[in-house]
């Protein structure tokens with residue numbers, strides 16, 4: 031459905047996309063994941079035909095984005111990060127206008143607008159002025175716009191950016207529903223977003239592709255990087271106990287308050303592991319820490335494993351790319367990449383030319 035080969039994009043002397051290759055197969059929901067400035071929007075705009083590339087080859091549904099740009103663009107519904115909407119138009123009117131621009135034949139226009147509004151869940155605001163819509167609704171109108179010509183492929187740039195948790199949940203449900211009929215490539219800088227919405231993930235940073243694989247494999251890399259334990263009572267004793275647990279490197283007080291009823295101190299203690307602790311040892315260390323506190327008679331209010339930040343996952347992937355395979359998670363990712371490289375190579379070999 032999408033084939034990207036050695037894509038490069040320069041803005042003047044700045045390399046925004048640096049030799050990126052990947053494939054997206056039909057029926058998948060794929061997350062394009064990377065921190066700010068990674069090159070996500072640039073890549074998605076090139077794939078949607080809105081921006082030229084410096085070099086490389088991109089095919090959308092078998093159409094070369096440069097040599098058959100009209101066919102390629104007709105196969106894509108693109109929702110940019112900042113959806114350009116006309117505030118003085120009503121939703122229905124706007125979508126009919128967009129359908130016309132996208133070449134939907136007049137006879138089919140109304141039906142396709144209705145269909146897009148239904149899929150994007152905006153029927154109830156069909157006659158509302160766009161300028162009066164909430165951010166969540168405007169985002170969904172943007173989604174209806176991407177859907178109005180009924181393209182097989184949807185490219186959504188940060189579809190949940192700036193939405194509140196309720197709106198994010200609605201957009202996620204919407205995307206899950208769309209995947210029955212459309213292939214979806216969406217960008218985000220939030221790892222949990224990809225974990226919840228996508229089958230596969232492509233990770234980029236600083237314009238370079240770092241990893242590509244099943245979301246499950248990337249998820250494995252997100253290990254408990256630290257532990258927050260909230261205790262009540264003798265906080266100093268709790269600190270001493272935790273510092274004595276093998277595998278715990280540092281413990282510090284993240285916060286401390288007085289309990290309103292007992293007047294005891296309630297503190298959240300932040301524990302980090304000794305370097306390069308593999309997953310199984312982290313689990314064992316958490317169990318040992320809790321057991322040691324209970325054994326010392328310290329009351330525990332909450333135990334929370336703190337997931338590694340996206341940057342840490344990126345750091346592991348980058349180390350892995352450099353060939354250092356020192357941690358269990360890193361090895362997993364290396365295997366994932368090796369398999370994917372083979373998958374991609376096989377797919378290339380078997381793809382019709």
Ligand SMILES: Nc1ncnc2c1ncn2[C@@H]1O[C@H](COP(=O)(O)OP(=O)(O)OP(=O)(O)O)[C@@H](O)[C@H]1O
Nearest residue numbers: 041044046064065066067068069070071072073219
């Ligand atoms: N029109 C432009 N001219 C010059 N540099 C640009 C232009 N657009 C983007 N860049 C630069 O290219 C790099 C990639 O930008 P891009 O917007 O593609 O990243 P992104 O991953 O989408 O980031 P974000 O999540 O912040 O939107 C950044 O360093 C950005 O500053």
